[in-house]
Amino acid sequence: MEIVIGVVCLVVGAVAAYLIASNGSNSKVQEANKALEDARDEAARIQDSARRDAESAKKSALVEAREEILQLKNQNEAENNKRRQELQGLESRIMQREESLDRRNDALDRKEHQLSSQQSALDKRQNEVSALLQKQTSELERIADLSREDAHKELLERVKGEVVRDEAQIIRDSEQRIRAHADKFARKIVSTAIQRCASDQAGEITVTSVHIPSDDLKGRIIGREGRNIRTFEQVSGVSLVIDDTPETVILSSFNPVRRETARVALENLIADGRIHPARIEEMYKKAEKLVGERVQEAGEQAAFDAGIHDLHPELIKTLGALRYRTSFGQNVLQHSAQVSALCGTMAAELGFDVNLAKRAGLLHDLGKAIDHEVEGPHAVIGADLCRRYGERPDIVHAVEAHHADVEPNTVLDVLVQAADAISAARPGARRESAENYIKRLEKLEDISNAHDGVERTYAMQAGRELHVMVQPEKISDAEATVLAHDIAKQIEDEMEYPGQVRVVVIRESRAVDVAK
Structure with missing residues (x-):
């Protein structure tokens, strides 16, 4: 309000000053004074009016605030009354539950008292029964003229005889029943698998001998002061045995691939005629490369023949190494291929997954390729290899269980076991010392x-x-x-x-x- 009055005064003063400056006459001064006075009166009137309006607005705002406060107060009182009623209802329900729990506790106390009384009566009755049984046992011992231990022993012997007879009858009946249903079907499956699998008889042995044209070459193989034979053994890791056997030298090593590499290198050296340390190293490197290619080709061919096309390269390489591994005179790679075929045939007869069975059969003896380097049964070694290179758990378990190193518990485990036994037990498959x-x-x-x-x-x-x-x-x-x-x-x-x-x-x- 004060700002409005000030503005009016400034306007009036400005007008008066303008008029005085413009006219400069006394009449004009008087008129200006009069106008200034009128302006002052008007400003006072405006100031009074503004003050009255401000007081009226203030009173109106106070009335509205009181009404709003009263409304909020009423709402709070209503909410408090509602909550008070809810709390009273909750207190009422809690009191009812407490009364119900008190009644239940009283009932449980009464039942506990009853049970205690019944237990006492039961204990008393049990003691009476025990006494009667003891008295009856004593009377029976007196009548039968046998002690309790003797009677117990006689009864056990009699029951044992009956149980033995029953056990024998059960075994006999079970065997007859199982044979009636299983023998015919099993013979059919096994005979079908054997008929469909025709493979060569065992023809390889574990000792590798190399024929030489004449015994004169033995001296050249040995070399001056034995330097050639020493170099050959150091480079190849294979023992070279030169004895009195005519036109023959023998290679000895637990590693079949290394032994085969040494054989190829020695035959190439004999054919070349130049036998000295540098030439031995050169020929061995060439033979190593050649045998590595043969191993890879053998593994790929075995997998292709079995219809398996997604084997890991390391598994293929290890599988190919079985080409130079024998077991009781039986070539292990041929044996693995035969087991794969047998597994596939029997799986087809049983309605099982043929490809899965072939895969497990092909890989079951994989550990024999490195069992001279790793400790443990070849089944466990082969299972570790398969597990390392991503084979399925059921394949790994079948490989590990084919010699019962772990308990066989799937159809695939039993199929591999049966196929392995068929391949090994067929006439001429293996030789035993x-x-x-x-x-x-x-x-x-x-x-x-x-x-x-x-x-x-x-x-x-x-x-x-x-x-x-x-x-x-x-x-x-x-x-x-x-x-x-x-x-x-x-x-x-x-x-x-x-x-x-x-x-x-x-x-x-x-x-x-x-x-x-």
Whole structure:
């Protein structure tokens, strides 16, 4: 308001000054004074009017503020009343629940008291029953003239005899039932697999011998003061044996690929005729490259023949190295290819994944390529290789389980085991040393002779059949069935053998008299 009055005064003064300056006469001065006075009066009037308007606006604002405060107060009181009612309802429900819990506690106390009374009565009744049983047992012992231990022993013996008979009957019935359903189907699958798989007989051996045109070359191979043979062994890592065998030298190494490389290098040196340390190193490098190519080609060809096209390059290389590895005279790469074919055939008959079965069969003996370098069973080594290069877990498990290093638990595991046994056990597939053969037969007889009641044992049919003679007064017919089952199970658990072993328990009673 003060600002408005000031502005009016400034305007009036400016007008008056203008008029005075313009006219300069007294009349004009008087008129200006009068105008100034009128302006002052008008400014005072405006100031009073503005003051009244301000007071009126102030009063109106105060009234509105009081009304708004009163409205908020009423709303708060309404909300407080509502919350108070809700709290009262909650307090009421809580009190009801407390009363309900008190009633339940009283009921539980009464039931606990009842149970305590019943438990006391039950304990008393149990003590009475125990006393009666003791009295009855004593009376039975007096009547039967047997102690409790004797009666218990007699009862166990009687039950044991019945259980043995029942067990024998169950085993016999189970075997007949299983054979009736499984033998025909299993024979069909195995025979089909064998008929479809025609492969060469074993023709390779573990010793590598190199033919030379004449014995004069032996001196040149040895070299002056043995420098040639020393260089050859250092470069190749293979022992070169030169003895009195005519026109033959022998290469010896646990690494079949290295032994094959040395053979190729030595044959090339003999054909070239220049045998000296520098030439030996040159020929060995060429032979190493050539054998590496052969290994790669062998692995690729085996995978191609099996219909497998996504093997890791390292697995292909390791698989190709099996070309120069033998097991009991059987070439391991040919054996792996044969197992792959057998697995595929049996999988097709069973409606199983053929490609998966072929893959597991082809890779099952992969560990034999490096088992001379890594400690452990070849099945475990091969499984580690497959796992390292991204093979599926079921493939890895089948490789690891094919010699029961882990428990077989899938159809694929059993397929690989069966195909491996078929390939190894077919006539002419493998050769066994006389010493191992004799040990295997002795082990079979020792397992059988360790059982109570066995009189003597004969291993027949090259260890494929075991005849067990028992003492008839110790072993009954029912016990003979159980004994055959136990011996067969122990052979499965403790021995490794090709094919199967048939256990025949023979119980014979003879009555002999002499006419005089």
